[in-house]
Amino acid sequence: MITVKNVEENDSLVIMTKGRMGGEASIEWYRKVKEIIDNSNKQEVILDFKEIDFLDSSGLGALVAINSTLLKKNKSLIIRNAPESLMGLLKITTLDRVLNVQ
Numbered sequence: 001m002i003t004v005k006n007v008e009e010n011d012s013l014v015i016m017t018k019g020r021m022g023g024e025a026s027i028e029w030y031r032k033v034k035e036i037i038d039n040s041n042k043q044e045v046i047l048d049f050k051e052i053d054f055l056d057s058s059g060l061g062a063l064v065a066i067n068s069t070l071l072k073k074n075k076s077l078i079i080r081n082a083p084e085s086l087m088g089l090l091k092i093t094t095l096d097r098v099l100n101v102q
Helices: 023-039 057-072 084-092
Strands: 003-009 014-023 046-055 077-081
Touching: 003 023, 014 023, 014 057, 023 057, 046 057, 046 084, 057 077, 057 084
Parallel strands: 014 046, 046 077
Antiparallel strands: 003 014
């Protein structure tokens, strides 16, 4: 199961995710995050993955889809507290050069 919580932090929307992001959970995560983004007027979105236990290629796909959604809205994405599993996937796919990971 995956949970998503959002808070506003200064001029940013922070979306915190907890759980395992793979398979069906990735689709659920994408839908929840997209709804939060669609209902926010913040220009900067921070995805905080501090409490992610697992992330596979479908989770990575959902992350790329959220980035595309934000780009279409002229909003920026920052990935914060990425676990080693996510960093490994980002490096292998060279997405670490495209996405803003802090």
